[in-house]
Amino acid sequence: MAAIEMKNIVKQYGDGFPAVNDISIDVADGEFLILVGPSGCGKSTLLRMIVGLEDITSGDMVIGGKKVNDLAPRDRNLAMVFQNYALYPHLTVYENIAFPLRLAGASDSEVDQKVRDASKTLELDEHLERKPGNLSGGQRQRVAMGRAIVRQAEAFLFDEPLSNLDAKLRGQMRTEISRLQKRLGITTVYVTHDQTEAMTLGDRVAVLKRGILQQLATPRELYENPANLFVAGFIGSPPMNFLPAEVKGNQVELPFGTVTIPEERAAKAQGKGLLMAGIRPEHFEDASVVDEDKVSDEATFNATVDVVEWLGNEAYAYIPFEAPPEVAKQLQQLERDLDGESLRTQLVISLDGASRISEGDEATIWVDARKIHLFDPATGENLTMDAERAGTVPGGNAMAKAEEVGREQDDVQPGSDTATT
Amino acid sequence: MKGKNAIGTWVGFLLILLWCLFPVAWIISLSFKSVNETAVGSPQFLPKDATFENYKALWDWPFIGPDPTGVEQDFQKALLNSFGISIIATVLSVILATLAAYAIARLEFKGKRLVLSLALAIAMFPVVALVGPLFDLWTRFGLFNTWPGLIIPYMSFTLPLAIWTLSAFFREIPWEMEQAAQVDGATSWQAFRKVIVPLAAPGVFTAAILTFFFAWNEFVLAISLTSTTASRTVPAQMSFFVGPDPFNPPYAQLATASVIVTLPVIIIVLLFQRKIVAGLTSGAVKG
Numbered sequence: 001m002a003a004i005e006m007k008n009i010v011k012q013y014g015d016g017f018p019a020v021n022d023i024s025i026d027v028a029d030g031e032f033l034i035l036v037g038p039s040g041c042g043k044s045t046l047l048r049m050i051v052g053l054e055d056i057t058s059g060d061m062v063i064g065g066k067k068v069n070d071l072a073p074r075d076r077n078l079a080m081v082f083q084n085y086a087l088y089p090h091l092t093v094y095e096n097i098a099f100p101l102r103l104a105g106a107s108d109s110e111v112d113q114k115v116r117d118a119s120k121t122l123e124l125d126e127h128l129e130r131k132p133g134n135l136s137g138g139q140r141q142r143v144a145m146g147r148a149i150v151r152q153a154e155a156f157l158f159d160e161p162l163s164n165l166d167a168k169l170r171g172q173m174r175t176e177i178s179r180l181q182k183r184l185g186i187t188t189v190y191v192t193h194d195q196t197e198a199m200t201l202g203d204r205v206a207v208l209k210r211g212i213l214q215q216l217a218t219p220r221e222l223y224e225n226p227a228n229l230f231v232a233g234f235i236g237s238p239p240m241n242f243l244p245a246e247v248k249g250n251q252v253e254l255p256f257g258t259v260t261i262p263e264e265r266a267a268k269a270q271g272k273g274l275l276m277a278g279i280r281p282e283h284f285e286d287a288s289v290v291d292e293d294k295v296s297d298e299a300t301f302n303a304t305v306d307v308v309e310w311l312g313n314e315a316y317a318y319i320p321f322e323a324p325p326e327v328a329k330q331l332q333q334l335e336r337d338l339d340g341e342s343l344r345t346q347l348v349i350s351l352d353g354a355s356r357i358s359e360g361d362e363a364t365i366w367v368d369a370r371k372i373h374l375f376d377p378a379t380g381e382n383l384t385m386d387a388e389r390a391g392t393v394p395g396g397n398a399m400a401k402a403e404e405v406g407r408e409q410d411d412v413q414p415g416s417d418t419a420t421t
Numbered sequence: 422m423k424g425k426n427a428i429g430t431w432v433g434f435l436l437i438l439l440w441c442l443f444p445v446a447w448i449i450s451l452s453f454k455s456v457n458e459t460a461v462g463s464p465q466f467l468p469k470d471a472t473f474e475n476y477k478a479l480w481d482w483p484f485i486g487p488d489p490t491g492v493e494q495d496f497q498k499a500l501l502n503s504f505g506i507s508i509i510a511t512v513l514s515v516i517l518a519t520l521a522a523y524a525i526a527r528l529e530f531k532g533k534r535l536v537l538s539l540a541l542a543i544a545m546f547p548v549v550a551l552v553g554p555l556f557d558l559w560t561r562f563g564l565f566n567t568w569p570g571l572i573i574p575y576m577s578f579t580l581p582l583a584i585w586t587l588s589a590f591f592r593e594i595p596w597e598m599e600q601a602a603q604v605d606g607a608t609s610w611q612a613f614r615k616v617i618v619p620l621a622a623p624g625v626f627t628a629a630i631l632t633f634f635f636a637w638n639e640f641v642l643a644i645s646l647t648s649t650t651a652s653r654t655v656p657a658q659m660s661f662f663v664g665p666d667p668f669n670p671p672y673a674q675l676a677t678a679s680v681i682v683t684l685p686v687i688i689i690v691l692l693f694q695r696k697i698v699a700g701l702t703s704g705a706v707k708g
Contacts, residue, residue, distance in 0.1 A: 051604055053600050053604070072603070073603040073604045074604070074605075074606040074608065077606075079605075080601070080604045082597045082601055083597075084597060086597035088620075090620060090622075099615075100605040100606050103605060103611060104606055147601075151606075
């Protein structure tokens with residue numbers, strides 16, 4: 001087991017495509033680190049540089065205190081689970097798991113003992129003699145993990161291991177991976193584009209955009225103190241709402257009305273003109289189900305609800321609004337960056353399941369003004385971020401830099417941001 | 422409608438079978454007829470009294486008496502030549518083709534297209550056009566009428582086809598297989614031998630069978646580059662089966678030789694047909 005240090009890692013392909021740009025991340029021994037971002041953000045490339053399948057253009061990759069830039073994958077002693085599992089179809093499950101041990105020249109008795117241990121951990125005992133072709137998706141996934149845990153690797157690397165499973169199995173395997181990692185206490189780097197996996201699995205999460213690190217922090221820090229519009233939009237489901245806003249004193253003017261925000265937050269956003277307010281859906285509520293003492297005129301507004309999706313424990317209400325052109329443009333760009341497609345500007349509100357608001361109603365909505373973030377629409381920076389509780393935020397405006405790189409990438413390979421990694 | 426279709430399918434199937442297999446059946450039946458029977462002029466389909474005489478005669482030397490041209494009539498030796506030359510040419514060709522195809526499928530290098538098109542050009546080149554120059558060269562190099570003298574051209578002519586077949590198979594194998602092996606601690610050579618080659622086995626067998634058939638059935642080079650049974654293969658040897666009377670070729674013996682030559686081919690196809698069936702890679706990746 002070992003710590004992994006990435007120092008100013010750069011990856012530039014032969015055609016000049018800048019896939020990874022100056023990323024520095026330290027993964028502590030035993031830590032579970034997530035690399036997350038939309039497709040084309042360089043997260044898989046970074047992982048493949050750790051394992052040695054991709055050359056490093058510049059920067060240092062240090063594993064367990066040893067620089068490994070020029071080492072072949074087999075000399076790095078890392079275990080990797082591939083997105084499509086990459087099981088050996090001509091070998092039985094037993095031999096698949098035993099493969100790394102056999103290469104290392106282990107004795108038959110040692111191989112047998114270790115393979116049986118691994119298969120017991122992963123509950124593969126009754127499948128050992130079968131071929132991968134006869135296994136279900138979840139079982140194949142477990143075999144791939146068995147092949148990883150069977151040897152004493154310095155670290156585990158996962159490349160979107162759950163993306164080929166159905167939703168239910170994905171949830172189960174997620175817990176399984178988490179449990180396994182905690183038990184073995186092994187350093188793990190896990191690549192995903194799914195923010196739920198990122199939030200639930202990681203000790204820390206690195207959010208990447210266009211090969212540039214946006215923020216490296218714990219899931220809670222990312223959620224509560226996103227460094228910029230991109231991180232804010234990426235983390236959380238349904239995503240954060242972005243509204244045009246103007247700050248006057250401690251009053252914030254939103255399209256639906258004016259709310260009062262705490263002084264210290266307002267102070268950070270004084271005199272900046274048109275801003276973007278970021279409010280998570282769960283920080284809204286139907287005023288009629290909120291405790292009396294919380295409801296005040298400064299924190300409520302009236303709006304007509306367009307659509308309601310009732311899920312039992314909660315409901316999502318959609319309220320369309322008109323955005324000024326510059327904000328609308330920024331929102332569209334953001335949607336594209338997040339692999340989405342913006343159809344209309346609308347507010348998504350998470351309501352309590354007990355709420356009786358239905359479609360077409362004029363409703364009184366309460367908003368938790370303490371949780372409103374204010375972003376600079378030009379740079380995307382979060383003006384109200386609490387720097388002490390935001391983990392590592394690279395300086396120099398990562399989001400704007402990412403957009404610059406994005407243009408460079410498009411010059412080399414037009415439409416590269418839509419390519420799946 | 423469905424029943425009608427099924428009947429149509431079967432009728433067509435039988436017609437094609439008849440069309441293809443009738444000559445084979447004719448040769449088999451001919452091989453069991455005595456010399457007298459074939460000389461009659463209008464022989465019937467089935468032999469009047471079936472005899473193994475032809476097989477016996479073919480196996481013993483000399484099988485049809487002294488040859489007027491003075492050519493040796495050693496069928497066993499020719500058979501041995503055929504097996505030896507075909508198998509060696511096949512093994513060498515498949516090994517070389519596997520390595521070459523792997524490089525073509527996996528590596529990026531300058532002139533890759535050139536190599537592939539050159540290989541194809543060689544395959545398209547008419548063999549007859551090369552017989553003259555080759556004869557000249559081989560007599561100079563002392564390769565005339567030797568095993569290597571046939572093995573080398575057979576290898577060269579089958580390599581392109583083998584390379585094309587195999588590189589198509591290698592391309593089908595996901596890159597991740599090999600990368601996984603490398604991460605698991607394999608050297609490039611181990612990854613190739615333990616993962617890639619087993620996965621490409623159907624391709625290797627296909628290439629091997631095609632190469633073997635080519636070498637086994639080849640006639641033009643075999644007759645031009647040999648002079649004695651030291652290296653003459655069966656197809657060439659059969660053309661010397663003229664018998665004592667030039668106007669009355671020993672049809673029965675020729676048919677017998679044909680049957681014997683066809684047998685190994687049929688056996689090989691039956692043995693390997695399961696291996697040729699692709700789909701071995703199923704289950705490697707998501708699916």
